[in-house]
Amino acid sequence: DAGVTQTPRHEVAEKGQTIILKCEPVSGHNDLFWYRQTKIQGLELLSYFRSKSLMEDGGAFKDRFKAEMLNSSFSTLKIQPTEPKDSAVYLCASSTGQGGGTEVFFGKGTRLTVV
Amino acid sequence: QQQVRQSPQSLTVWEGETAILNCSYENSAFDYFPWYQQFPGEGPALLIAIRSVSDKKEDGRFTIFFNKREKKLSLHITDSQPGDSATYFCAASIPGYQNFYFGKGTSLTVIP
Numbered sequence: 639d640a641g642v643t644q645t646p647r648h649e650v651a652e653k654g655q656t657i658i659l660k661c662e663p664v665s666g667h668n669d670l671f672w673y674r675q676t677k678i679q680g681l682e683l684l685s686y687f688r689s690k691s692l693m694e695d696g697g698a699f700k701d702r703f704k705a706e707m708l709n710s711s712f713s714t715l716k717i718q719p720t721e722p723k724d725s726a727v728y729l730c731a732s733s734t735g736q737g738g739g740t741e742v743f744f745g746k747g748t749r750l751t752v753v
Numbered sequence: 754q755q756q757v758r759q760s761p762q763s764l765t766v767w768e769g770e771t772a773i774l775n776c777s778y779e780n781s782a783f784d785y786f787p788w789y790q791q792f793p794g795e796g797p798a799l800l801i802a803i804r805s806v807s808d809k810k811e812d813g814r815f816t817i818f819f820n821k822r823e824k825k826l827s828l829h830i831t832d833s834q835p836g837d838s839a840t841y842f843c844a845a846s847i848p849g850y851q852n853f854y855f856g857k858g859t860s861l862t863v864i865p
Contacts, residue, residue: 671852680855686851733851735851741787747796
């Protein structure tokens, strides 16, 4: 059974570029999350989808970050334009969404470096 | 405002010792508390979880102790092994709401 798949694993972008990160959730999962992970801030929620509908859009990230679920098995996170402070690991996660307290499965993440 | 706090930020123990990782939270509505383990280059993975109706949850060498009155919980790793060296995240969620609030993590190093 495939877990959450994220591509690419590493991305280097120049300041001002547009980058798109991709995620395939676990098959059959209804909930999908995008997180940003840094040593200082820890895990910060960027977006949360339930059955392809956007449930939560991290307030501080709205202006340059846009997550979409094109279908139930594919999601993208676009950062436009990138800034050096966006350098972080971006994690995608999914769960069955059967109420609170179900296991969330994470991908291995995309490490983004903005120069 | 950090809803879930963890301490210490980093912890070093010798192989065979018990590592104690602490977590506290703000919101009384939280009722589910998973701990996630993350190795370098990997995403976090569920290690063990507890619901607020329980005060203890055990799984092999890993035990969660939960104090609802004080809004605190701790993860005890007995007989620590070098393979336990990882970052551990405490998280919390509200009933019926799938999103989690994560602490900033504790980096554990187990020295052989």
